[in-house]
Amino acid sequence: MPTIRVEMFEGRTLEQKKNLVQALTQACVQTLGSKAEGIDVLIYELKKQDWATGGELWSEKK
Template sequence: MPTLRVELLEGRTLEQKKALVQALTQAVVDTLGSKPEAVDILLFDIKRHDWATGGVQWSERK
C-alpha cells in the first residue's frame, strides 16, 4: 500500500486539501496501478514559524 506524506504550510482550506488528496490518489493509481482504497495520504500542517527556507522563517516573510 503506497503511503504519501505531504507537509504543507498551514492555512489551506479543507476544500483544497480534499482536491489535493483526490489528485494525489489518482496519480498513484495511474502511475503504480494501485487501487484507490490502498493509497494512504498523510497531511501535516506546519506552522509558519516552524518552517524556514534560506535561513528565514516563513512567519518572518512579508
C-alpha cells in the first residue's frame, strides 16, 4: 500500500491534479506491481511565502 506525498506550490487546476494522481498511481502499478485501489496520493499545496530554498523564500525570488 504505497502512499505518495506531493508538495507543490498552490495554483494547479483540479484537472491538473487529477492527471497527476492518475499518472502517479499508474507508475506505482507498473513499477511496484501494486493494485491501484491500494495506492494513496496526498497533495499538499503551499504558498510561495511558506517555502524557501537556499535560505530565500520563493515569494522573494525574482
